[in-house]
Amino acid sequence: MSDMARILLIDDDTDLGPPLAAYFRRFGLELVQAFAPSEGLGLLRAGGFDAAILDVMLPEMDGFELCRTIRRESALPIVMLTARGDVMDRVVGLELGADDYLPKPFEPRELVARLQTVLRRMRTTPSSPAALEGPLRFVGLEVDPVTRTAKRQGETLELTSTEFDLLLLLARAPAQVHSRDDILAALRGHDADLYTRAVDIVVSRLRKKLEPLDCIRTVRHAGYALALQPLTS
Incomplete structure (x- = not known):
């Protein structure tokens, strides 16, 4: 059985997939291309993919609607390819649940780096620090670093990898205020082109999913902190 991560590229550019797939193999990534959203959704629903790359400009439906459709069904990591590096495209993509974005034209190495980042978030190995942690419990909320799950009032939440990592960052230091720059550094590493x-x-997306709990406190001109009290055993 291959240990290569399988990535689905949904992009109607027939010249993009083959050279990109050859490049991805150098980094242990298998790339499969679908040329239309309907084809891509069929492949994703059949399972077996570790992440998806969506172009914004697509036939049938645009990448934003496709992202929205995938998010209704799955927390699969998604990287959006945004036209012309348009900031509004990035904002919309993130609001719909994309984990990262990359403006076209892009360097293949940068796309690989973004994918490796989102894939790394989804994996917890026995030797990783998270595996040594027990669940973090608060009034109405439980965050488990090992299984990468969060429960609100006993109900398991459907969180993207980015949303979970933000919640885990806040939960690990509930008394600490995290600045936006600190959060960006923790979630995205050294990746460039961030805002x-x-x-x-x-944060807004995560807050909505945590309702009716009021979990995240905004500290004016400083950042964000967890607003819940830890449960003492």
């Missing part, structure tokens, strides 16, 4: 508006978008 603090992305943090506000992910």
Whole structure:
């Protein structure tokens, strides 16, 4: 059985897939291309993929609607390819649940780096620090770093990898205020081309999923902190 991560590219550019697939293999990634959203959704629903790359400009439906459709069914990591590096495209993509974005034209190495980042978030190995942690429990909320799951009032939440990592960051230091720059550094590593508006978008998305709990406190001109009290055993 191959240990290569399988990535689905949904893009109608017939010249993009073959050279990109050859490049991806150098990094242990298998790339499969679908040329239309309906084809891509069929492949995703059949299972077996570790992440998806969506172009914004697609036939049948645009990449935003496709992202929205995937998010209704799955927390699969999604990287959006945005036209012309348009900031509004990035904002919309993040609001709909994409984990990252990359403006076209892009360098293949940068796309690989973005994918490796989102895939790394989804994996917990026995030797990783998360595996040594037990669940973090608060009034109405439980965050488990090992299974990468969060429960609100006993109900398991459907969180993207970015949303979970933000929640885990806040839960690990509930008394600490995290600045937007700190959050960006923790979630995205050293990736370039980021902006603090992305943090506000992910926080807003996470807040909605945590309702009716009021979990995230905004500290004016400082950042964000967890607003819940830890449960003492």
